[in-house]
């Protein structure tokens with residue numbers, strides 16, 4: 001990866017005024033190749049495991065990264081979902097690899113994030129998601145939400161930046177995001193539970209503006225869509241013939257509440273941490289997952305390396321907290 005190009009003052013102002021920013025060339029597309037290749041290999045590793053267990057017959061190994069998983073899913077929804085669950089990175093477990101960490105800790109990305117945060121002390125969150133949005137499958141369609149809908153209310157007015165990084169060109173056809181601009185200075189609006197695939201959802205009547213004002217966030221591979229935690233966004237169906245792969249990563253200033261360096265003190269026989277750890281001791285914006293220092297000019301010796309990042313993710317994953325105490329949204333009813 002070569003040297004980062006800092007964001008311009010105009011780009012930074014645009015982000016703060018509009019609540020989002022699309023930068024088409026944060027990365028060279030080649031920078032993302034190691035992650036794409038590793039994900040592709042991981043699909044094959046998991047598919048071979050399912051084959052050994054007698055659940056899968058055709059690996060479709062001749063197909064490219066943006067097609068293989070869709071073919072496996074077409075043969076068997078169960079196998080396709082097993083592989084997707086394995087990759088998605090939910091709850092700290094799932095896929096992590098040096099190639100993933102290299103993207104999270106990429107100087108190019110951190111240069112942009114630092115410009116938007118106005119801070120060089122940057123905390124990354126384990127709340128990242130790897131999204132293979134398969135063609136014509138509803139599961140990857142994400143309803144309107146603000147990321148803060150998922151976070152603890154004490155972080156509502158903090159700035160947490162979502163970096164949405166497509167691993168293929170993201171287009172209207174393959175289901176890129178829609179973003180409602182200039183609405184991110186308002187409150188976290190009411191979300192309902194029970195949206196598509198278990199996602200939270202903001203009903204149209206609760207959106208802070210007319211959804212027809214949404215912009216379409218198409219973005220080439222190498223680009224990044226930056227959003228704030230209060231920017232309403234959603235994503236549309238993939239009507240193309242290939243998978244829309246993306247990862248979304250989250251960062252905040254080290255001054256925003258976080259659980260850097262904090263470990264569950266007690267994990268009982270069932271793997272659950274003491275509830276107090278989540279309710280009092282762990283003030284992170286999303287306490288079930290581990291935050292880590294990813295860049296620091298003041299304390300470079302405290303910046304987390306790959307091994308420590310894995311240890312933190314795995315430890316938090318083992319605790320499996322019940323996070324519902326933090327934010328209770330009403331259940332969705334048919335509109």
Ligand SMILES: O=C(O)CCC(=O)C(=O)O
Pocket residue numbers: 131133140141142147162164175176177233234235236246248
């Ligand atoms: O990738 C998508 O389709 C939606 C992403 C999203 O909602 C997010 O990153 O918060």
